[in-house]
Amino acid sequence: MSAIDLVGVRKQFGETQVVRGVDLAVPSGAFLSLLGPSGCGKTTLLRMLAGLETPSEGEIRIDGAVVNAVPPGARDIAMVFQSYALYPQMTVAQNIAYPLRKRGVPKGERAGRVAAVAEMLQLGPLLERKPRQLSGGQQQRVALGRALVREPRIFLLDEPLSNLDATLRSHMRAELIELHRRIGRTMVYVTHDQLEAMTMSTHIAVIDGGVVQQFGTPQQVYRRPVNRMVAGFIGTPAMAFVEGRVGEGGALTLAGTRVATVDAAPGATPVIGIRAEDVRLAEIGVPARVGLVEPIGHETLVRLHCDAGIVTARLPGDTAVQPGEQVHFTADAGRLHLFDPIGGERLTDPYQGNERDHG
Numbered sequence: 001m002s003a004i005d006l007v008g009v010r011k012q013f014g015e016t017q018v019v020r021g022v023d024l025a026v027p028s029g030a031f032l033s034l035l036g037p038s039g040c041g042k043t044t045l046l047r048m049l050a051g052l053e054t055p056s057e058g059e060i061r062i063d064g065a066v067v068n069a070v071p072p073g074a075r076d077i078a079m080v081f082q083s084y085a086l087y088p089q090m091t092v093a094q095n096i097a098y099p100l101r102k103r104g105v106p107k108g109e110r111a112g113r114v115a116a117v118a119e120m121l122q123l124g125p126l127l128e129r130k131p132r133q134l135s136g137g138q139q140q141r142v143a144l145g146r147a148l149v150r151e152p153r154i155f156l157l158d159e160p161l162s163n164l165d166a167t168l169r170s171h172m173r174a175e176l177i178e179l180h181r182r183i184g185r186t187m188v189y190v191t192h193d194q195l196e197a198m199t200m201s202t203h204i205a206v207i208d209g210g211v212v213q214q215f216g217t218p219q220q221v222y223r224r225p226v227n228r229m230v231a232g233f234i235g236t237p238a239m240a241f242v243e244g245r246v247g248e249g250g251a252l253t254l255a256g257t258r259v260a261t262v263d264a265a266p267g268a269t270p271v272i273g274i275r276a277e278d279v280r281l282a283e284i285g286v287p288a289r290v291g292l293v294e295p296i297g298h299e300t301l302v303r304l305h306c307d308a309g310i311v312t313a314r315l316p317g318d319t320a321v322q323p324g325e326q327v328h329f330t331a332d333a334g335r336l337h338l339f340d341p342i343g344g345e346r347l348t349d350p351y352q353g354n355e356r357d358h359g
């Protein structure tokens with residue numbers, strides 16, 4: 001059963017359509033990331049789940065019951081806001097304990113639970129401070145603590161790690177994954193960081209322009225992006241897009257070199273999407289000139305300029321190539337992604353020969 005269902009949900013502020021018809025079924029116990037660029041409607045969606053905004057149209061259901069008219073306090077949801085609104089007059093300990101106090105949890109038990117959360121979030125030494133005496137990252141951790149201290153049915157987290165430095169962020173990422181595993185509650189996690197979404201989630205909804213572009217497991221959205229937007233948003237370095245041409249007999253060429261055989265009419269010009277890890281240098285292949293070379297230790301990212309565009313290759317760290325050098329590259333036909341040159345949607349059926357690796 002799904003924990004949360006969004007059915008035809010729309011939201012407009014005045015004339016502005018922000019959420020334009022979202023259908024989502026979030027499985028019970030899922031860690032769902034709402035992933036998308038700034039302004040795409042992630043926070044608005046989350047606020048509707050929390051009951052802080054009312055949908056202009058459509059239905060929100062929690063455990064099967066329509067909650068459109070249920071106030072936030074009656075939804076058994078904890079939310080961590082993007083702007084971690086802490087109570088300024090309360091200490092860190094009091095902020096974290098607040099949801100427990102409101103629910104009448106006895107003082108002794110409160111102290112124990114606050115201490116456990118503070119330890120997990122490395123807030124122990126800060127418990128007696130006021131929010132204004134904390135850095136942004138520390139305040140963010142307190143806000144997280146306040147949500148974690150009671151175990152509600154559903155957690156809503158709006159970019160809760162965005163103010164943390166890289167080390168703490170990766171530590172917190174691991175803690176949240178572990179927490180989710182331990183308590184098994186449904187979590188909806190907003191982020192514009194695709195790496196965060198890929199590493200933490202059981203499910204990802206990629207959102208753009210107020211619409212869910214794709215919903216699936218991290219592997220599904222990575223391996224089989226439904227359109228160029230999703231393909232370009234997921235994966236680092238970003239997928240390269242170059243122009244392909246279909247010739248006689250379905251020969252698909254890239255910069256004049258045959259790279260696959262496809263089931264399409266001569267003259268078609270699909271966009272070919274290539275991930276950096278699928279590119280190899282070879283004796284025979286697409287001719288290209290080496291551009292930027294970025295050694296990052298165990299591997300080297302190399303930009304290859306060919307007549308059809310620029311392709312990035314992720315090569316072994318000891319690859320010795322120099323900018324300006326002429327090389328050839330190849331990529332497995334089965335790992336190419338093909339998109340409609342106009343609408344950008346994935347071309348699946350006419351190109352089945354290319355799909356064998358992507359099931």
Ligand SMILES: Nc1ncnc2c1ncn2[C@@H]1O[C@H](COP(=O)(O)OP(=O)(O)OP(=O)(O)O)[C@@H](O)[C@H]1O
Pocket residue numbers: 013016018036037038039040041042043044045082192
């Ligand atoms: N109360 C409001 N009144 C008018 N417009 C709003 C309101 N709240 C949000 N918007 C607009 O709706 C759009 C989506 O906002 P939202 O905060 O949901 O985006 P987001 O995906 O969370 O972005 P970010 O990653 O920057 O936080 C934005 O263009 C924003 O300006």
Ligand SMILES: [Mg+2]
Pocket residue numbers: 042043044082158
């Ligand atoms: Mg937001």
